Amino acid sequence: MKQKFFRKVLPNGMTVILEQRDAPVVSVAFAVRSGGINESFGEKGISHFIEHLLYKGTSKRSSKDIAEEIEKKGGILNGFTDENITAFWCKMPSNHLDVALDVLSDMVKNPRFDEKEVEKERHVIFEEMKMYKDSPQHYVFEKIQGSLFEGPLGVPLIGTEKTLNSCSREKIVERFEKTYRPENMILCVVGDADFETIVNFAKKTFPDKKKKSEVDFYKIVQRNHSGTEKRKGIDQASLVFAHHVPLLGTKGSYASVLLNTIMAGGMSSRLFQEIREKRNLAYGVKGGSEVNNDFGYNFVYVGTKKENVEKVRKLILEEFEKVSKDLTEGELKQAKEEVLGNLQISMEDSQTQMVSLLHYEICGDAKAFYEIEKKINEVKISDVRKLAKETYKKYSFFSLVPE
Helix, strand or coil: CCEEEEEEECCCCCEEEEEEECCCEEEEEEEECCCHHHCCHHHCCHHHHHHHHCCCEECCCEHHHHHHHHHCCCCEEEEEECCCCEEEEEEEEHHHHHHHHHHHHHHHHCECCCHHHHHHHHHHHHHHHHHHHHCHHHHHHHHHHHHHEEHHHHCCCCCCHHHHHCCCHHHHHHHHHHHCCHHHEEEEEEECCCHHHHHHHHHHHCCCCCCCCCCCCCCCEECCCEEEEEECCCCCEEEEEEEECCCCCCHHHHHHHHHHHHHHCCCCCHHHHHHHHHCCCEEEEEEEEEECCCCEEEEEEEEECHHHHHHHHHHHHHHHHHHHHHCCHHHHHHHHHHHHHHHHHHHCCHHHHHHHHHHHHHCCCHHHHHHHHHHHHHCCHHHHHHHHHHHHHCCEEEEEEEC
16 A cells, blocks of 8 residues: 655644545544643533534534535544544545535534534433443443542543533633634544645635634643442443553653553453463453553453452463563564554554544654654563563552442
8 A cells, every 4th residue: 555644734833644545535634632631620521522512513514414415425424532632533535535624624613502502412421421331341441540640630531420511601612712723733634635735725724813722731640549349230340450651652652562462462462361261260351552642551451250350450460570570582572563563454444544643643743653663673672571560560450340
């Protein structure tokens, strides 16, 4: 697959990114450099709330118009809110790039914020909260972040009923006007597109403005905490083991990727083999990470019997200790090949690649994404062993168990 990378910061402050490809598909996103970490305790969930509301209509399109213009051209429309970004994207046949740009730019420039729609969508999010709470796996992921961080970052990204009820239309509009400004936005395109065409569209559609964006930042305070919660009506215990890792782009962050792969990266990983294959203690054993330039952590999720929670926790700790002592060059080489192979596979999908480029741009410069292979290959066995040693001495743990 042939591809070329382009990046430019426009006079209006907007960053425009294109990974040019030959395939006749294009993924397009408008994103703002703001999310959960930019919210105080009292407004948790406002970024996610605004994300929902931007699909509810603009000054010239209804919510149905927005969906139809994308979907009737064969496209997919969606969005997401994370701790440091809120994005609105679609995936389209590349001959309809103009439609994607027109619809998405209208959404991020001219939302209606109709009072009735605000109240209706508030209740939709209340239902979303209930759905997440009813999912043990999702619930423990929310709780583990609270076990890793103090302050607003420890509160779920979606917020609470109390904080969402405090988000009046006036507060939402004020937040939007401060945040959704060109110098705080990224236009990212992956696919068959012309860079100058995209740049000219962005210049014309988002002219220079005197007002600058205002994004709040709150201190991130790490902690390590363990806890257990009991719940009626569930048959299986869900647990998450997590540990802090270095920030994205640092040498240690690439070591953490490899450690995560060695420990819980698929069926051949140490913990999958130890917990499921050798001891038959669980069906689900999986690992993952949340890493950016503000905070980072790796995690391991296991679903098991209530009686086995402590046994599984000890097995995880024992395995981290073993890696800190007996990790071999051969195992590290295999982990590097696995990570880089998975990276190549993920790049095949333009939408996944679009999100990856946005992630790296939010954390500094999207071009750094293309240095991952070099950085992974530079990691030494001592780097991974050191991180594993730090982990079994300092970690967070949360379990949700049947009552």
